[in-house]
Amino acid sequence: MPREEPLLAPRPSSEQSSIRNAEEEDALLTGERTIRTERGRRWGFWREVGLFAWAFIATIAVIVIAVVYQHETNRAQSDGRHSWGPGGKPTGKRNLVFMVSDGMGPTSLTMTRSYKQLTQGLPIDDVLVLDKHILGTSRTRSSSSLITDSAAGATAFSCASKSYNGAISVLPDHSPCGTVLEAASLAGYKTGLVVTTRITDATPACFASHVNLRQYEDRIAEQEIGEHPLGRVVDLIMGGGRCHFLPNTTDESCRGDDRDIVAVAKENGFSYIDDRKGFDSLNGGADAKLPLLGLFAEKDIPYEIDRRTQNDVYPSLEEMARSALKILSAATQDSEQGFFLMIEGSRIDHAGHGNDPAAQVNEVLAYDKAFAAVVDFLNEDSTQGVLVATSDHETGGLAVGHQLHITYPEYLWLPGVLANATHSAEFAAQELANHLDQESDKEAYVRNLLRKALGVEDASQEEIDALIDSHYELPPSYVFADIISRRAQIGWSTHGHTGVDVNIYASSTKDAWPLQGNHENTEVGSFLANYLDVDIGATTKRLQESEFWSYSDSSSEVDTGATSEMGKSFDWLGNPLGEDVRTEGLDTYHGDYKKRSLGEQCGCGAVH
Ligand SMILES: *[C@@H]1O[C@H](CO)[C@@H](O)[C@H](O)[C@H]1NC(C)=O
Numbered sequence: 001m002p003r004e005e006p007l008l009a010p011r012p013s014s015e016q017s018s019i020r021n022a023e024e025e026d027a028l029l030t031g032e033r034t035i036r037t038e039r040g041r042r043w044g045f046w047r048e049v050g051l052f053a054w055a056f057i058a059t060i061a062v063i064v065i066a067v068v069y070q071h072e073t074n075r076a077q078s079d080g081r082h083s084w085g086p087g088g089k090p091t092g093k094r095n096l097v098f099m100v101s102d103g104m105g106p107t108s109l110t111m112t113r114s115y116k117q118l119t120q121g122l123p124i125d126d127v128l129v130l131d132k133h134i135l136g137t138s139r140t141r142s143s144s145s146l147i148t149d150s151a152a153g154a155t156a157f158s159c160a161s162k163s164y165n166g167a168i169s170v171l172p173d174h175s176p177c178g179t180v181l182e183a184a185s186l187a188g189y190k191t192g193l194v195v196t197t198r199i200t201d202a203t204p205a206c207f208a209s210h211v212n213l214r215q216y217e218d219r220i221a222e223q224e225i226g227e228h229p230l231g232r233v234v235d236l237i238m239g240g241g242r243c244h245f246l247p248n249t250t251d252e253s254c255r256g257d258d259r260d261i262v263a264v265a266k267e268n269g270f271s272y273i274d275d276r277k278g279f280d281s282l283n284g285g286a287d288a289k290l291p292l293l294g295l296f297a298e299k300d301i302p303y304e305i306d307r308r309t310q311n312d313v314y315p316s317l318e319e320m321a322r323s324a325l326k327i328l329s330a331a332t333q334d335s336e337q338g339f340f341l342m343i344e345g346s347r348i349d350h351a352g353h354g355n356d357p358a359a360q361v362n363e364v365l366a367y368d369k370a371f372a373a374v375v376d377f378l379n380e381d382s383t384q385g386v387l388v389a390t391s392d393h394e395t396g397g398l399a400v401g402h403q404l405h406i407t408y409p410e411y412l413w414l415p416g417v418l419a420n421a422t423h424s425a426e427f428a429a430q431e432l433a434n435h436l437d438q439e440s441d442k443e444a445y446v447r448n449l450l451r452k453a454l455g456v457e458d459a460s461q462e463e464i465d466a467l468i469d470s471h472y473e474l475p476p477s478y479v480f481a482d483i484i485s486r487r488a489q490i491g492w493s494t495h496g497h498t499g500v501d502v503n504i505y506a507s508s509t510k511d512a513w514p515l516q517g518n519h520e521n522t523e524v525g526s527f528l529a530n531y532l533d534v535d536i537g538a539t540t541k542r543l544q545e546s547e548f549w550s551y552s553d554s555s556s557e558v559d560t561g562a563t564s565e566m567g568k569s570f571d572w573l574g575n576p577l578g579e580d581v582r583t584e585g586l587d588t589y590h591g592d593y594k595k596r597s598l599g600e601q602c603g604c605g606a607v608h
């Protein structure tokens with residue numbers, strides 16, 4: 001007769017219950033049933049006592065081990081052994097080169113690699129220099145959006161902080177954050193910025209200036225040459241964007257006032273060069289004097305695909321990078337500290353905004369050459385150093401593969417189409433704008449332009465009409481780019497940025513060990529400061545505590561009385577956008593998915 005057991009046992013005491021739980025847990029682990037018989041219970045008592053003692057001792061042991069391990073880990077991290085991997089954190093004099101490929105996503109590499117193999121007759125295992133130095137990936141979202149702009153992207157690198165789209169090294173509360181370049185300069189490093197866009201554009205701006213909105217390029221120019229709360233922090237500047245340095249009384253100016261910032265730079269000690277002749281006078285860097293301001297274009301330096309036929313007018317990114325390295329190296333030869341140099345392949349992003357694959361492959365190749373030049377320099381230099389390179393975001397939603405028809409697509413894309421183009425869509429559109437009106441046979445002119453600039457012989461009537469019709473819904477540069485992209489079977493999802501992770505590269509894995517794997521973009525910024533052993537936090541404090549500082553006449557801008565949490569005025573950062581601009585928290589769905597025609601205010605790559 002089966003023994004009766006109460007269905008509902010009295011509630012066990014908490015002690016029994018914890019033993020019971022331990023027993024159940026044990027059963028789960030061993031797969032054995034817990035013992036429920038009377039005899040089993042007597043045996044079970046001692047078993048439970050034993051288990052309890054075992055569990056108690058094991059818990060103590062785990063806690064002790066965890067505490068000891070944590071302590072060891074902290075110690076290892078603070079002397080740089082753990083986080084820095086096999087090489088250890090460098091000590092002594094060192095140089096850091098940080099390269100940014102603006103808007104270059106993983107697909108840009110695939111496209112450019114195949115393009116290079118085709119055009120140079122290389123085997124399939126011949127890869128880009130970048131490919132040989134891949135280290136990790138970076139997550140790029142900003143504080144205000146899952147898709148960042150270049151300003152928030154560069155602020156993550158310069159300040160190691162997330163901020164809102166449009167922020168130039170200011171935090172979401174509109175207070176300035178210290179940058180790695182400023183901290184390096186204060187610590188005695190020489191510093192440099194080399195770009196192919198305007199030196200006042202978002203990426204370079206984020207290293208050496210602070211404004212609430214990237215559009216305040218006049219203020220950025222002033223800060224870059226030393227009208228800055230910390231004084232002059234940049235020693236070497238090379239790039240485009242001359243127009244923000246020239247007074248509005250001159251033709252080339254895009255300033256809102258009549259200040260001559262080039263003259264101010266000269267007063268601050270800068271040597272100034274503004275053309276190829278001036279660049280060549282540096283003699284590869286041997287004859288340069290710091291501080292140096294080199295502004296080689298009114299706005300952007302032309303795309304590499306167009307620049308290569310104007311080499312006598314504009315230096316290449318590689319040439320600028322080589323000279324900058326030589327100049328900074330010589331300038332720090334006898335000092336305790338080395339240098340920090342930021343080099344940007346700025347216009348990979350622009351080619352992405354323009355959806356122009358022919359322009360982009362040439363931008364990426366130019367960037368790859370500059371990257372190789374830096375690696376060469378580091379290999380030969382007697383001072384230790386590291387090169388870290390990454391992108392702020394992807395641009396264009398580039399796809400290597402494009403379904404052109406309703407029928408099942410072919411598995412191919414055709415780099416030969418890109419190889420046949422001798423100019424960018426931007427260049428072709430400029431030619432069109434300059435000449436179309438004067439042409440009597442517009443169709444013949446357009447067909448000839450397509451042949452000469454893009455290598456396209458088979459334009460359809462619709463394509464020709466779209467280029468001739470000044471009211472067509474897309475600007476000619478987009479039509480030219482689409483003509484190339486379709487024939488190459490290259491796809492694009494947007495004229496803006498996308499949220500895909502981007503690659504991180506380094507001259508050596510050993511020297512950039514902490515950046516292996518997948519990282520938040522701010523961790524790249526932390527690495528830069530950490531490598532140089534400089535304190536971004538202390539620089540932020542200095543900036544925020546500097547007496548109210550403003551050189552510009554701010555009366556022209558709306559005074560919103562912006563204050564940080566400390567109640568301090570940061571008017572010198574410019575109008576902090578106003579109340580209706582969101583700087584934190586993600587945007588939400590607006591129900592706006594329908595196709596919209598391109599209105600009057602086509603963004604067309606105005607903000608990158
Ligand atoms: C040039 O700048 C001055 C202020 O510096 C301003 O008064 C003037 O209107 C500007 N001129 C133009 C054409 O923008």
Ligand SMILES: *[C@@H]1O[C@H](CO)[C@@H](O)[C@H](O)[C@H]1NC(C)=O
Nearest residue numbers: 414415416417418420455457
């Ligand atoms: C490139 O141009 C040549 C010469 O016009 C032409 O024969 C060839 O088909 C073109 N290649 C592609 C992929 O369009």
Ligand SMILES: [Zn+2]
Nearest residue numbers: 102103150392
């Ligand atoms: Zn960007």
Ligand SMILES: [Zn+2]
Nearest residue numbers: 349395607608
């Ligand atoms: Zn962009």
